Amino acid sequence: MSIASQATDRVIIFDTTLRDGEQSPGATLNVEEKLAIAHQLALLGVDVIEAGFAVASPGDFIAVKTIAEQVGKVDGPIICSLARATRKDIQAAAEALKPAAHPRIHTMISTSDIHLQYQLKKSRSEVLAIAQEMVAFAKSFVDDVEFSPMDASRTEPEFLYQVLEVAIAAGATTINIPDTVGYCTPKEIGILIQGIRKNVPNIDSVILSIHTQNDLGLATANALAAIEHGVRQVECTINGIGERAGNAALEEIVMALQVRKHYFNPYFSRPVDADAPLTNVKTQEIYKTSSLVSQLTGMLIQPNKAIVGANAFAHESGIHQDGIIKHRQTYEIMEAASIGLPENRIVLGKHSGRNAFRTRLKELGLELNEADLNKAFNRFKEVADKKKEISDWDLEAIVRDETQNQAESGFQLEHVQVICGDCTCPTATITVVTPEGKILTDASVGTGPVDAVYQVINRLVQIPNQLIEFSVQSVTGGIDALGTVTIRLRYQDRIFSGQASDTDIVVAAAYAHLNAVNRLYRYLQTQKIPAQVSE
Ligand SMILES: CC(=O)SCCNC(=O)CCNC(=O)[C@H](O)C(C)(C)COP(=O)(O)OP(=O)(O)OC[C@H]1O[C@@H](n2cnc3c(N)ncnc32)[C@H](O)[C@@H]1OP(=O)(O)O
Numbered sequence: 420m421s422i423a424s425q426a427t428d429r430v431i432i433f434d435t436t437l438r439d440g441e442q443s444p445g446a447t448l449n450v451e452e453k454l455a456i457a458h459q460l461a462l463l464g465v466d467v468i469e470a471g472f473a474v475a476s477p478g479d480f481i482a483v484k485t486i487a488e489q490v491g492k493v494d495g496p497i498i499c500s501l502a503r504a505t506r507k508d509i510q511a512a513a514e515a516l517k518p519a520a521h522p523r524i525h526t527m528i529s530t531s532d533i534h535l536q537y538q539l540k541k542s543r544s545e546v547l548a549i550a551q552e553m554v555a556f557a558k559s560f561v562d563d564v565e566f567s568p569m570d571a572s573r574t575e576p577e578f579l580y581q582v583l584e585v586a587i588a589a590g591a592t593t594i595n596i597p598d599t600v601g602y603c604t605p606k607e608i609g610i611l612i613q614g615i616r617k618n619v620p621n622i623d624s625v626i627l628s629i630h631t632q633n634d635l636g637l638a639t640a641n642a643l644a645a646i647e648h649g650v651r652q653v654e655c656t657i658n659g660i661g662e663r664a665g666n667a668a669l670e671e672i673v674m675a676l677q678v679r680k681h682y683f684n685p686y687f688s689r690p691v692d693a694d695a696p697l698t699n700v701k702t703q704e705i706y707k708t709s710s711l712v713s714q715l716t717g718m719l720i721q722p723n724k725a726i727v728g729a730n731a732f733a734h735e736s737g738i739h740q741d742g743i744i745k746h747r748q749t750y751e752i753m754e755a756a757s758i759g760l761p762e763n764r765i766v767l768g769k770h771s772g773r774n775a776f777r778t779r780l781k782e783l784g785l786e787l788n789e790a791d792l793n794k795a796f797n798r799f800k801e802v803a804d805k806k807k808e809i810s811d812w813d814l815e816a817i818v819r820d821e822t823q824n825q826a827e828s829g830f831q832l833e834h835v836q837v838i839c840g841d842c843t844c845p846t847a848t849i850t851v852v853t854p855e856g857k858i859l860t861d862a863s864v865g866t867g868p869v870d871a872v873y874q875v876i877n878r879l880v881q882i883p884n885q886l887i888e889f890s891v892q893s894v895t896g897g898i899d900a901l902g903t904v905t906i907r908l909r910y911q912d913r914i915f916s917g918q919a920s921d922t923d924i925v926v927a928a929a930y931a932h933l934n935a936v937n938r939l940y941r942y943l944q945t946q947k948i949p950a951q952v953s954e
Pocket residue numbers: 439442472474475476502503504505527528529538539569599662
């Protein structure tokens with residue numbers, strides 16, 4: 420049974436990632452890469468894989484043939500090759516598709532006057548005859564023939580109706596309407612499809628398909644409008660890649676039909692609340708497929724890309740995070756798991772609030788009392804002002820700094836300023852508050868900025884010690900990572916350590932040194948050895 424007779428109660432997903440998608444400048448794929456994507460598309464559950472344009476190159480011929488052999492199994496998808504309306508193209512497509520259990524030849528010819536006049540240099544009657552002849556020629560190889568009148572949306576309607584009627588009479592089983600230059604608005608697409616359904620007498624014997632380009636950012640909206648007007652196949656690509664600004668994105672079409680099923684149901688003559696899916700796509704495979712295509716084509720996904728962008732399930736602002744924590748649906752219309760992501764993401768950054776901060780700390784096993792939480796939250800906001808995203812490791816460092824180091828008595832760092840460079844002597848100026856509440860400021864030069872900090876803190880605290888270890892570790896990746904400084908000091912036969920984190924490692928060094936000094940200071944207190952604090 421052909422797909423045309425099976426599928427009028429759902430949308431046939433025709434994936435053209437490997438043909439139109441590969442036409443994205445720079446996205447060329449080799450045979451192995453195309454095969455890997457085709458296998459994943461089959462797992463995703465697309466109905467048709469347009470595997471390439473067999474005549475385009477020996478590599479594309481082999482790719483179509485290999486996919487036909489290895490993915491085009493009896494229980495697998497239809498494998499399709501594009502072909503111009505020429506014998507040579509159709510023969511190449513037919514040859515490459517031979518191993519497929521369900522082969523489809525997709526042949527096309529332009530129908531708009533601008534294409535006829537300037538590109539094909541042919542009259543309407545010539546194009547009509549070619550369409551008729553080449554569809555029949557394709558039909559001599561396979562049962563399943565798709566015909567596309569290229570630039571349909573800019574074609575004079577009466578001529579378009581004529582070409583379609585002739586192509587169907589010649590044996591086309593799918594009629595695809597391309598908005599080749601992405602020119603239409605959704606309303607115009609609706610009018611175009613309505614016109615075709617009303618004026619092409621044999622149109623009901625075929626599957627009507629839509630192919631939308633994204634030049635005005637309307638590809639998905641146009642495809643959905645076409646569905647509302649009776650189209651039952653959508654041509655789309657993973658991540659919306661494709662010629663120029665790309666094609667309608669498969670993940671957007673599929674998830675729109677899934678999430679808004681109750682809106683679309685009446686267009687399929689179903690009860691509004693019917694629950695059966697409107698496509699055969701296994702949506703949980705979407706994320707994996709999207710990542711694979713991005714990786715192999717080298718086409719990065721913009722972070723705010725609908726459905727599959729890194730931010731599509733991420734929440735940064737406090738009000739949204741608070742809502743999500745209380746009830747997910749307050750700010751999410753679909754679950755991350757529905758596209759195969761383990762979970763949504765609460766991103767901690769400068770717009771985050773206490774609820775998200777507290778919740779994340781709890782997940783990390785860090786339960787703080789209200790006072791410590793407030794201190795840590797204030798520090799978190801300071802760091803977030805400097806750093807785009809606060810990771811779990813950053814959080815742990817912040818909490819450790821605020822709760823372990825600052826809670827106990829000792830010297831408090833008030834201010835640190837360092838001047839350094841390749842033609843200046845590194846100089847640190849530091850202000851500390853002593854345990855007795857005195858404010859002391861001093862400055863010192865050093866062999867480097869960290870040494871200058873070390874020298875001046877020692878002069879301020881007046882507690883003899885020897886620096887035996889100084890190490891810096893980047894807590895997270897990236898140029899704005901928090902650096903954690905660990906310092907070990909020797910006093911007589913005892914070792915005291917201190918640690919602190921900051922986006923500025925010299926500041927972290929000052930805090931870490933003072934933390935170690937404070938441990939030493941408290942030790943001296945317990946030994947009743949007075950520290951010599953300068954006036
Ligand atoms: C809207 C779309 O996405 S259509 C698909 C576009 N994709 C591609 O073009 C990718 C693959 N293309 C190719 O590898 C090459 O262009 C080929 C192999 C198809 C053709 O290469 P060439 O023979 O060197 O022709 P070239 O690309 O220079 O020009 C295209 C020719 O096809 C003709 N042509 C274009 N569309 C059609 C058509 N649907 N049916 C018949 N002929 C067509 C053009 O008029 C032109 O013919 P001319 O050389 O007699 O003027």
